[in-house]
Amino acid sequence: MSTSSRLSKNVLATAVLVGGMLMLALSAVACAPVKEASTAPLFAAGEHDPAVWGEVYPEVYTQWLATQEKRPAGKSEYKRGYDGGVMYDKLSEFPFMPLLFKGWGFGIDYKEPRGHYYMLIDQAEADPSRVKAGGACLTCKSPYAQDLQAKDKSGLFAATYGEAVEMIPTEHRTLGATCIDCHDTATVGLATRRWTVDAALKEIGLTEDKMMKRDTRLMVCGQCHATYSVMKDGGQSVDVDLPWEGGTWGAITVETIIENLETQKPRLEWTQEVTGFKLAFIRHPDVEFYTAGSTHFDAGVACNDCHMPRVSIGDAWVADHNIMSPLKRDMVACKGCHTGSPEEMRAKVLGIQEESLTNLIDAGYRVATVAKLFELANRSLETTSGDPAYDEAAAHYRQAFYRMLYMGAENSVGFHNPPEARRILGDAKTEADQADAGLRKLLASKGVSVPKEIALELPKYLSDRGVRKLDFVRGDYIPDPSGAAEKTWSNSLDLLLR
Ligand code: HEC
Numbered sequence: 001m002s003t004s005s006r007l008s009k010n011v012l013a014t015a016v017l018v019g020g021m022l023m024l025a026l027s028a029v030a031c032a033p034v035k036e037a038s039t040a041p042l043f044a045a046g047e048h049d050p051a052v053w054g055e056v057y058p059e060v061y062t063q064w065l066a067t068q069e070k071r072p073a074g075k076s077e078y079k080r081g082y083d084g085g086v087m088y089d090k091l092s093e094f095p096f097m098p099l100l101f102k103g104w105g106f107g108i109d110y111k112e113p114r115g116h117y118y119m120l121i122d123q124a125e126a127d128p129s130r131v132k133a134g135g136a137c138l139t140c141k142s143p144y145a146q147d148l149q150a151k152d153k154s155g156l157f158a159a160t161y162g163e164a165v166e167m168i169p170t171e172h173r174t175l176g177a178t179c180i181d182c183h184d185t186a187t188v189g190l191a192t193r194r195w196t197v198d199a200a201l202k203e204i205g206l207t208e209d210k211m212m213k214r215d216t217r218l219m220v221c222g223q224c225h226a227t228y229s230v231m232k233d234g235g236q237s238v239d240v241d242l243p244w245e246g247g248t249w250g251a252i253t254v255e256t257i258i259e260n261l262e263t264q265k266p267r268l269e270w271t272q273e274v275t276g277f278k279l280a281f282i283r284h285p286d287v288e289f290y291t292a293g294s295t296h297f298d299a300g301v302a303c304n305d306c307h308m309p310r311v312s313i314g315d316a317w318v319a320d321h322n323i324m325s326p327l328k329r330d331m332v333a334c335k336g337c338h339t340g341s342p343e344e345m346r347a348k349v350l351g352i353q354e355e356s357l358t359n360l361i362d363a364g365y366r367v368a369t370v371a372k373l374f375e376l377a378n379r380s381l382e383t384t385s386g387d388p389a390y391d392e393a394a395a396h397y398r399q400a401f402y403r404m405l406y407m408g409a410e411n412s413v414g415f416h417n418p419p420e421a422r423r424i425l426g427d428a429k430t431e432a433d434q435a436d437a438g439l440r441k442l443l444a445s446k447g448v449s450v451p452k453e454i455a456l457e458l459p460k461y462l463s464d465r466g467v468r469k470l471d472f473v474r475g476d477y478i479p480d481p482s483g484a485a486e487k488t489w490s491n492s493l494d495l496l497l498r
């Protein structure tokens with residue numbers, strides 16, 4: 001069988017437009033095994049080498065290799081990851097983050113994502129504080145994670161980052177997400193390959209027999225684009241676990257996640273320096289945010305429909321494996337289902353992102369202000385924890401912080417689920433304001449005077465970070481699209497931006 005005939009078997013339109021109306025034919029996209037089940041396996045079990053897969057699928061291999069290319073500049077406004085070959089510093093984009101993350105690696109070095117080719121390379125190049133969790137760090141970054149875990153889980157988790165990388169065959173120590181991460185070696189059908197995902201799906205009752213094709217398509221991305229905790233036993237990392245317990249497919253909500261983070265002690269990974277609180281962390285909750293009732297999820301759309309549009313190569317149509325933002329590819333992915341011009345579709349995305357950004361930035365500075373109020377309270381009050389007013393404010397603060405964290409970590413700047421973004425950030429602001437009011441009242445009752453605008457001391461948290469002495473990058477800063485933040489927190493922001 002020639003490559004092109006193998007590919008063209010999968011060629012099916014994702015959607016057709018009839019009289020300007022949307023007519024989805026999504027069942028047709030279901031990833032039929034590329035190979036008949038009765039014939040011999042296409043690749044040996046455990047074939048990690050993409051070059052071997054590339055002998056059968058040269059076009060896909062070429063696209064996959066292209067994830068290392070820099071992205072065109074000027075197409076995305078707010079997700080500039082390797083655009084024009086520049087890497088963007090998330091802590092300079094959102095200066096409230098380094099204040100809130102002070103105390104561990106994320107407050108030192110936190111960059112916008114770039115192509116899949118770089119995932120291990122970027123880990124190696126990050127500040128050493130970012131890989132303190134050791135072998136656990138490979139879970140989402142190396143196609144060998146599953147193999148190492150199956151062979152000797154405790155050995156993998158006890159290893160330092162450097163030791164764990166050495167467990168990977170030499171030639172693949174920089175290999176990022178590759179064919180075997182998303183495809184079955186025997187049939188090339190889609191499949192996940194991580195114990196973390198098996199455990200999480202079991203927790204939400206999505207067993208293999210219940211999984212629809214669309215669910216598998218979402219979960220091949222969701223096996224890494226999901227939040228997780230590096231579970232701690234004392235100072236030791238013992239597992240990587242998705243906080244999905246109590247959720248259901250289509251409703252792994254931010255509330256579910258926070259409930260797990262707040263009630264399961266092994267999830268407390270770090271101490272926030274400004275407040276002194278022991279906290280959990282939320283990383284890229286992309287599949288959770290998207291599946292929490294978004295319009296596109298409800299309509300049966302999966303990640304690859306927007307991030308891997310079908311492109312024609314010779315006489316075949318191939319899902320483009322140079323996975324990237326649809327904006328950086330001039331919105332071709334939307335065309336299959338929407339009649340709007342690329343300019344109109346881009347404007348829709350930016351409009352949604354700008355609303356979400358305004359809310360995120362507003363929530364971010366409110367939460368940061370409360371953190372500084374806690375710093376003041378811890379310094380000036382005799383009793384802190386144990387005082388009911390203090391504890392109540394702390395509980396509101398944690399709820400606000402986690403919501404803001406969640407929205408700051410999901411990767412679409414609100415686009416994947418606009419109403420959910422609005423809801424979560426609205427709640428973050430309400431919780432932050434309750435904490436703020438409670439703390440101010442408590443401080444006033446003890447005779448501590450509190451200025452209206454708390455000095456956030458942003459330069460203190462942004463400059464001189466880590467062993468590389470990272471600094472604020474003015475050009476990376478993302479102003480509030482509504483302009484409100486720069487007015488409301490004018491003293492603190494002037495100090496940074498002047
Ligand atoms: C093995 C884990 C893994 C899998 C599977 C995975 N991703 Fe990623 N993805 C990552 C990591 C890690 C990064 C950031 C890499 C970096 O910055 O070094 C990333 C980055 C991206 C980016 C940014 C690319 C760019 O050029 O800036 C997009 C878009 C993306 N992923 C979408 C997807 C989609 C869609 C799927 C499923 C088809 C998927 N990912 C599957 C781990 C994964």
Ligand code: HEC
Nearest residue numbers: 076079081221225286287290296302303306325327411412
């Ligand atoms: C309806 C289309 C659509 C679907 C479905 C979709 N995305 Fe996105 N995604 C977008 C858009 C639009 C952006 C914003 C990109 C930008 O601003 O450049 C984005 C951004 C991202 C980014 C950041 C890209 C970058 O360049 O840094 C990642 C990662 C990502 N999505 C992963 C996913 C995952 C995982 C899923 C499935 C759970 C998914 N997306 C589903 C449209 C979609």
Ligand code: HEC
Nearest residue numbers: 010030031050053057060061064177178179182304318319
């Ligand atoms: C991050 C996940 C991911 C990685 C890595 C990945 N693929 Fe895919 N692949 C997909 C998805 C998603 C589809 C689309 C399936 C669908 O339409 O339902 C796909 C489709 C395919 C198809 C079917 C033809 C088509 O284009 O629809 C082939 C063949 C294929 N991939 C081969 C490969 C090879 C070879 C590699 C490694 C060089 C690779 N893939 C890496 C996710 C991935």
Ligand code: HEC
Nearest residue numbers: 014015022295299301305306326333334337345348349418
């Ligand atoms: C596989 C089909 C499909 C693809 C691909 C797709 N959409 Fe959609 N989209 C839908 C459906 C179905 C709806 C719901 C019906 C409607 O509102 O038109 C929708 C609704 C929307 C909405 C309004 C609802 C909301 O969530 O705000 C926006 C905006 C949107 N799409 C933008 C995009 C953009 C931008 C892209 C490309 C990056 C895209 N879509 C790709 C099918 C798709």
